[in-house]
Amino acid sequence: MHKLLDVLSSALCEEKCRACNKEICVDVRDSLLTFRAKTRDPTTLCGDCFQKMEQESALTRIVNVADLAPLLVASRIPYEGPLKKILYHLKYDDDRLVVDDLSIFLAQALDRLSKLVRIKNCVLVPVPLHWKRMLKRGFNQAELMANRVGQAYDLPVDTQILRRVRSTSTQHQLKKLERKVNVEGAFRAQPRTTDGKEIILVDDLLTSGATLASCASALLAEGALSVNAITLAYAISSAPCESDIA
Numbered sequence: 001m002h003k004l005l006d007v008l009s010s011a012l013c014e015e016k017c018r019a020c021n022k023e024i025c026v027d028v029r030d031s032l033l034t035f036r037a038k039t040r041d042p043t044t045l046c047g048d049c050f051q052k053m054e055q056e057s058a059l060t061r062i063v064n065v066a067d068l069a070p071l072l073v074a075s076r077i078p079y080e081g082p083l084k085k086i087l088y089h090l091k092y093d094d095d096r097l098v099v100d101d102l103s104i105f106l107a108q109a110l111d112r113l114s115k116l117v118r119i120k121n122c123v124l125v126p127v128p129l130h131w132k133r134m135l136k137r138g139f140n141q142a143e144l145m146a147n148r149v150g151q152a153y154d155l156p157v158d159t160q161i162l163r164r165v166r167s168t169s170t171q172h173q174l175k176k177l178e179r180k181v182n183v184e185g186a187f188r189a190q191p192r193t194t195d196g197k198e199i200i201l202v203d204d205l206l207t208s209g210a211t212l213a214s215c216a217s218a219l220l221a222e223g224a225l226s227v228n229a230i231t232l233a234y235a236i237s238s239a240p241c242e243s244d245i246a
């Protein structure tokens, strides 16, 4: 098997950076290996764009879930520049090759969260899409990334425990109050399977936190022990305020 990989790796694959369009050479062997959170090289981003994203400082925010509990959200990169372009390629061009690279940064958000809460017994729960959007897109980007991070951290991923029961508008384009109304009651947790679980929600983008709060509220109402969250990116409008702790 190693010999085969050596042969494959001798033919470098030509790719283009999804953020700046620069030609990059990708070692095929690297992309054939299992996802390893902090050690693999990016395959869809050039060194410059990767470094630019790598240097962004992480944000950790506390979102209050009504009167139930504070929800801690660790988020990695501002939603702008290279990240904005690469996320667009994933969601609207069906470019799933970018998932591994994006997962490197999501794993760093989990790393940040693990300094604040115990993650050992946690289960990762990707924020679900409504079935209509899932049918249109064909995949849930949060689920794809959660699978990679779960694999790297040896944490289970549960896609059954939470459902989006109502179709909602894209949060990013709404005003703060509209976001809250938009996702209120949009999620439902499975009774019984939620009991006593320590949950980490996974999503691609944090805006006001209303979506994550709505998910957490549904999960806590069905007996989840704790709910926290990680997101790959945060919208600039949700940049540091008084409740942010990093």
Ligand SMILES: [Zn+2]
Pocket: 017, 018, 019, 020, 021, 022, 045, 046, 047, 048, 049, 050
């Ligand atoms: Zn680039």
